[in-house]
Amino acid sequence: MSENVAKTTNSGKRIHNGHRAPAIILLLVCMVYFLFPIWWLIVASTKSNAGLFSGSGGSMWFDKHFALWDNIRQLSTYEGGIYWQWLGNSFLYAVVGGLGATIVSVMAGYGFAKFRFVGRKMYFNIVLGSLMIPNTALVIPTFILMSQFGMTDTIWAVLLPSLLSPFGTYLMRVYCAGSLPDEMLEAARVDGAGELRTFFQVSLPIMTPAIATVFMLSVVGCWNNFFLPSVVLSNTKLFPITVGLTQWQVKSNMGSGAEQVWNLVTSGSLISVIPLVIVFLLLQRYWVGGITAGSVKG
C-alpha cells in the first residue's frame, strides 16, 4: 500500500522540470526528422509530374493543382494497371510467405523447447550459428541453383526461400521455454491428450503473443523483400511493389516526356505504405513485448 502511494507520487515528478525541457526539445527535433520525409511523400503524391518540379508551394507544401485523384487514375491505367498487380503480388508474398514462415518457426520453436530428442543440442546450435549468415549472401547462390531447375521467374522462387526464418524459430523457442511449463503439458498428456491435441489446444493459445510477433516480423521481412525478387524475377507481372516502383524510378531517370512518371512513383509509394502503417499502429503492443523476449535470457 505505502509503496503504491510512493510510486504514484514519484511518477508524478519523475523528472525535475529542469531536465524535462531539454528532453522534450530533443524528442520534438527527432519527431520532425522522422516525420518530414513522410510528410514530403504525402504532399508529393498530390502533385502532377510538372508540379513536383515547380509546385507553387515549394516542395514541402501542396501545389495549387491537387492531382492525387488524377495520379490514382493514372496508376490504374499506366502499363495496363500493372501497379495494382504489383501491390497484389506484394500482399500475396507477404501474407503467404509470412504465414508459412510463422507456422514453420512456431512448430520448430516448440519442438526445440519441449522435447529432449537426440541431436537437439547440435541441431539448435546450428540454427543459432545460422543467425549470423547474411541472407543476402544466399541470394545469388539460390538464384543459380533455382535456374538449374527452371524455377526462376515463378512465384515459388520468391515464396519458398521466405519460409526460412531462423530468428523466428529462435524467438519461439525462447518464448516456449519461458512460458510453457513442462508440468502443464505433462498434465494434458496424463489426461490422455495426444501430442497434436496438446499442441493445438494447450500450447498454441499460450503462445499467441509470440506468434503474433513472429508473424509480424515475417510479414515485414517479406514485404520488404527486394534483392531476391529483383534477381529471380524477370516477368514484370510477378514483381512485388518494391521491384516495380524501382523500375519506374529507373525509367523516369532515363526517359523523357511520357516516360517520366515521377508522379506515379510518389503516389504509388504512398499508397503502398499505408496498409503496413495501419497494421503497425494497430498491433504495436505485440511487438514491443515480443522482440525483447529474444534478448532476455530465458
Next chain:
Amino acid sequence: MQNKAVPKPMKKTSGHDNRWGWFFTAPFGIIFIVFLVVPLIYAFYVSLFTYTQMRGTVFSGFANYARAFRDPIFLQGMGRVVVYTLVLVPVQLIFALLLALVLDAIKNKFASVSRLVIFLPYAVPVVIGALMWGFLYSKQMGPFTSIFALFGLPTPGFLTPNGIFGSLVNVVTWQWTGYYMVILYSALQSVPSELYESARIDGASEITIALRIKTPMISSSIVMVTIFSLIGTLQFYTEPMVLRNNAPSVIPPEYTPNMYAQALAFNYNQLNYSATVSFALGLIVVIFSIVFMRLTRNQSGLED
C-alpha cells in the same frame, strides 16, 4: 526442471520425445537444408570452378578466392561496407539508446506519441524509404535547396562523390533507429524499478541513473541490437542500389560486395566468380560476428 521427472516416465518419453521432437522441427529442418545449407554448399562448389570460353568449366581450386582477395573492386567494396559499419553501428546504437532512455524517463502521453513517430519509418519498406530520400536529395524536387537558401548557404551536394557517404548513412539511420529504439525501450520496461528508486531517493540525477543503472541492465539487448546492425550493414545493398538510379556516376554498380556479386552474375556472366564473392562475403560476416560475440561473451543475448 529435469530432476523433477521420475526416472520411469523419463525412460518412456525418450523414444516419444525423439519422435515428436523431430516431427515438430522437421519442416524447419527441410527448409533450412534446402534454402540455406544447399545454397551455401553449392555456392562453395561453384566457386571452385572457372569458366573460360576456350576450355569451358574447369576445376580451379581456390584460384577464385585468391583472385577475390587481390581484386581491387572486391576489396574496395568490402572496405566500403566496413567503413559504413564502423560509422553506422555506433551512430544508430547511440541514437537509439539515447531515445529509449529519454522515453523511458518521461513516460507520458507526449512520449508515447513520439515513440510511435520514431518507430514509423520501420513500417516503410527500405526501398520506399530510399526512393523518398532520393527525391529529397534531388536539387530540383527536394526541399533542401530552398531551406539552405533561407540561410544564404549553398545546397550541399548530397549525391556527389563527397556527399554520398553521409547521405547513405542518413537513409539507414532514418530507417532503422526507431526499430532498435523499440527493442531497447522494451528491454528497459523489464528493468525492475526498485533498482533505481532508491538511487533516486539518494539524490542521483536521471542522467546518472540512465547511464549507471539502466544501461548496464539492458546490456544483452544492446549486444543484440549491435549484432543486428553489424550484420545488416555488412550486407549493405538496397539503399545504394536505389540511390544509384539517381546518381549512377557516383555509385558504381560494384559499390558493395552484394552489388558486385549481382553485377558479376548478370552483367558479366561470371557465375563462378559471383558465387565466390557471395561466399567470401558470408564468411567475412560470420567471422566479424564471432569476433564480436567473443568480445562480449558475457553479455550476449543470443547465447543459450
